[in-house]
Amino acid sequence: MNFNYGSSSSSSSSSSDNEYFDGLQNQVVAQIMANTEFLVSQNQYNSESSHRGSIPGHIVINRDRENAARNLFNDYFAENPLFPETMFRRRFRMSRPLFLRIQDAVQRHDNYFVQRRDGLGRLGLFPLQKITAAFRMLAYGSPADATDEYIKIGESTAIESLKRFCRAVVEIFGSRYLRAPDANDVARLLRIGETRGFPGMLGSLDCMHWKWKNCPTAWGGQYAGRSGSPTIILEAVADYDLWIWHAYFGLPGSNNDINVLEASHLFSNLVEGIAPPANYVINGKSYDMGYYLRRRDISKMGYPCSNNS
Numbered sequence: 001m002n003f004n005y006g007s008s009s010s011s012s013s014s015s016s017d018n019e020y021f022d023g024l025q026n027q028v029v030a031q032i033m034a035n036t037e038f039l040v041s042q043n044q045y046n047s048e049s050s051h052r053g054s055i056p057g058h059i060v061i062n063r064d065r066e067n068a069a070r071n072l073f074n075d076y077f078a079e080n081p082l083f084p085e086t087m088f089r090r091r092f093r094m095s096r097p098l099f100l101r102i103q104d105a106v107q108r109h110d111n112y113f114v115q116r117r118d119g120l121g122r123l124g125l126f127p128l129q130k131i132t133a134a135f136r137m138l139a140y141g142s143p144a145d146a147t148d149e150y151i152k153i154g155e156s157t158a159i160e161s162l163k164r165f166c167r168a169v170v171e172i173f174g175s176r177y178l179r180a181p182d183a184n185d186v187a188r189l190l191r192i193g194e195t196r197g198f199p200g201m202l203g204s205l206d207c208m209h210w211k212w213k214n215c216p217t218a219w220g221g222q223y224a225g226r227s228g229s230p231t232i233i234l235e236a237v238a239d240y241d242l243w244i245w246h247a248y249f250g251l252p253g254s255n256n257d258i259n260v261l262e263a264s265h266l267f268s269n270l271v272e273g274i275a276p277p278a279n280y281v282i283n284g285k286s287y288d289m290g291y292y293l294r295r296r297d298i299s300k301m302g303y304p305c306s307n308n309s
Contacts (some may be wrong), residue, residue: 202292223254
């Protein structure tokens with residue numbers, strides 16, 4: 001800055017003016033520097049307090065995920081794991097070979113479950129951690145945050161892993177396990193039903209209510225069933241080895257089983273004559289359409305069923 005606008009005829013007055021303006025200049029410069037330092041420090045404070053984690057305001061937690069992955073592997077998947085097969089089956093709701101088969105298929109289907117490096121070159125979560133977190137939430141119905149203590153995976157990552165895992169399983173195995181029975185399946189089911197005293201039976205049919213813990217309050221009354229809690233209904237057909245041949249899910253819990261059956265496309269197809277081919281004889285009378293056995297009497301609908309089944 002230059003505040004010297006001109007010269008004075010008097011040397012003394014000129015010197016006095018120069019001293020005055022020099023002092024004023026120094027004050028202005030000092031004030032500018034002070035303001036600049038304040039703005040810089042304030043900006044650094046805001047940056048540190050707002051961007052410590054992936055979400056503004058969240059801090060970075062060193063979970064030591066490498067050691068957690070090592071412990072998980074040694075506990076359940078090593079050649080000589082800490083926990084035996086019986087405990088694996090109880091905690092994962094399946095055998096270890098089946099788990100590994102699903103894990104391999106999911107990894108090949110979605111590269112989200114393939115271990116990668118982040119922007120700093122550090123290895124990310126191991127595939128086993130993401131898939132185990134999804135299995136734990138499905139097996140126990142536990143919240144995403146509960147997986148953090150043992151698996152060392154953040155809540156948002158656990159939720160994303162669950163969503164992608166479920167989507168991958170449906171896309172991979174849906175054509176095999178979410179389908180109607182073909183002619184060979186029907187023949188096998190009829191043979192099994194006949195040996196068990198129910199000729200013509202294609203499977204067991206029932207409806208169950210699933211409690212909807214996080215149901216929106218505005219929908220609570222619509223989905224409240226006999227228990228008073230919001231529920232949604234699953235209608236399923238299964239055979240003796242628990243193979244699911246039909247699933248109809250999502251109706252409000254305020255409905256009963258008959259309402260669900262009337263809305264289901266399973267019986268709509270039967271009414272229209274669309275059904276797997278079946279030929280069997282009961283009391284000397286031939287039938288060409290199979291039936292589904294229920295725990296309750298549905299004789300009014302025209303399907304044979306044991307009252308005590």
